[in-house]
Structures are given as C-alpha cells and as structure tokens.
Amino acid sequence: QQQVKQSPQSLIVQKGGISIINCAYENTAFDYFPWYQQFPGKGPALLIAIRPDVSEKKEGRFTISFNKSAKQFSLHIMDSQPGDSATYFCAASKVWSNDYKLSFGAGTTVTVRA
Amino acid sequence: NAGVTQTPKFRILKIGQSMTLQCTQDMNHNYMYWYRQDPGMGLKLIYYSVGAGITDKGEVPNGYNVSRSTTEDFPLRLELAAPSQTSVYFCASRHTEAFFGQGTRLTVV
Numbered sequence: 729q730q731q732v733k734q735s736p737q738s739l740i741v742q743k744g745g746i747s748i749i750n751c752a753y754e755n756t757a758f759d760y761f762p763w764y765q766q767f768p769g770k771g772p773a774l775l776i777a778i779r780p781d782v783s784e785k786k787e788g789r790f791t792i793s794f795n796k797s798a799k800q801f802s803l804h805i806m807d808s809q810p811g812d813s814a815t816y817f818c819a820a821s822k823v824w825s826n827d828y829k830l831s832f833g834a835g836t837t838v839t840v841r842a
Numbered sequence: 843n844a845g846v847t848q849t850p851k852f853r854i855l856k857i858g859q860s861m862t863l864q865c866t867q868d869m870n871h872n873y874m875y876w877y878r879q880d881p882g883m884g885l886k887l888i889y890y891s892v893g894a895g896i897t898d899k900g901e902v903p904n905g906y907n908v909s910r911s912t913t914e915d916f917p918l919r920l921e922l923a924a925p926s927q928t929s930v931y932f933c934a935s936r937h938t939e940a941f942f943g944q945g946t947r948l949t950v951v
Binding site for chain 2: 730734737762764769770771772773774777817823826827828829830832833834835
C-alpha cells in the first residue's frame with residue numbers, strides 16, 4: 729500500500745503559469761516532507777522540504793503548502809519556465825527513526841510550453 | 843565533491859545472468875538506500891543500510907541482495923536476472939537530505 733499518494737500523474741502548463749502538484753499521506757508519524765526534482769537521465773535532487781510545524785515554505789518560485797489536519801501537502805511552481813520541465817516526486821519520512829526511510833509518491837511529469 | 847557514484851550507467855543482461863550494481867558515497871553518511879524506478883510507479887525501496895555491517899529489506903527485496911562492509915560502499919547484487927528486474931536503479935545516501943546517484947538503467951532480455 730502506497731503511503732504517499734500523488735496527483736496528477738502529468739500536467740502541461742504555459743510559460744508563466746502556475747503548476748500545482750498535490751500529495752496526501754497516511755502515516756501521522758511522518759514529520760519531514762521533501763519534494764524532489766528529476767530531469768531525464770538524472771537522479772532525483774532535493775528541491776524544497778518542509779516540517780509540519782509550519783504551514784508554508786517558499787524558496788524562489790517554489791512553495792510548499794502543508795495541511796496537517798488533512799494530511800496533505802502541495803507544491804506550487806509560480807511563473808513556470810521551460811527549464812522547470814521535469815518529473816517531481818513528493819516524499820515523507822520520520823526524522824527520528826532507526827531507518828530514516830523515505831516513502832515516495834508516484835511522481836508528476838510537468839511540461840512547460842514556451 | 844563526487845557525492846553518490848553509481849556504476850555502470852547502462853547494462854543489458856540475459857535472463858539468468860548475475861551482476862553487481864556498484865554504489866559509493868564520499869559524504870560519510872551512515873544511511874544508504876537502493877531504489878528501483880519504473881514508469882508511473884515512483885521509487886520503490888529495495889534494500890537499505892543504517893551503517894556498515896547492517897542491512898535490511900525494503901518494499902521489493904525479492905531477487906536482490908546487498909552488503910555493506912564499509913561506510914562508503916553499498917553494492918546491489920542480482921543473482922538470477924529476470925525480465926521483471928528491467929528498471930532504473932538508484933542508490934542514495936542520507937544524513938538529513940537524501941543524495942541520489944545518476945542511476946543504472948538495466949535491461950534484462
């Protein structure tokens with residue numbers, strides 16, 4: 729059973745538009761929620777991460793919104809650019825655990841049209 | 843700073859052959875992981891290690907084995923390759939942030 733559910737599977741956005749990717753989790757013990765960006769032929773790389781003690785975190789054009797009561801979090805890409813075209817994965821883990829494992833969503837392929 | 847290095851980048855195996863995917867990291871991380879990535883399925887954890895000499899199974903361990911004799915190295919072994927093992931394999935190491943290698947694209951025919 730997938731512990732983190734991600735949607736949509738893919739999306740297309742015009743240059744300058746907003747991309748929104750949503751994730752939901754089951755395990756209330758999760759306390760670290762990162763987003764990874766993956767370009768074709770490359771490994772995933774950390775984009776931005778949030779802890780549940782804040783409801784929003786912004787880094788440049790990328791913002792994570794976090795709703796602890798709904799067990800949901802989302803990634804917003806503002807002013808989307810063609811260079812943002814990539815696959816994005818949400819993930820979750822327990823910081824203080826003996827294995828520190830990350831549970832990943834299925835991924836969202838974002839295509840930004842010029 | 844090399845980070846996480848995986849070799850080989852590409853490999854074609856015949857059914858029943860064996861191979862080892864190599865992974866080494868230079869960040870002195872205790873936690874290391876092997877994932878496989880299949881289209882539309884995200885990243886599935888195969889095996890992980892919390893330190894030298896300690897390994898454990900992840901979600902999809904069948905058909906694979908690992909060892910961790912040093913902090914730096916975490917090789918993944920396929921003993922009898924099957925078409926279901928055709929995938930892209932990623933090694934990662936972690937302190938707080940997880941760092942991934944470039945991946946190994948494996949095809950079993």
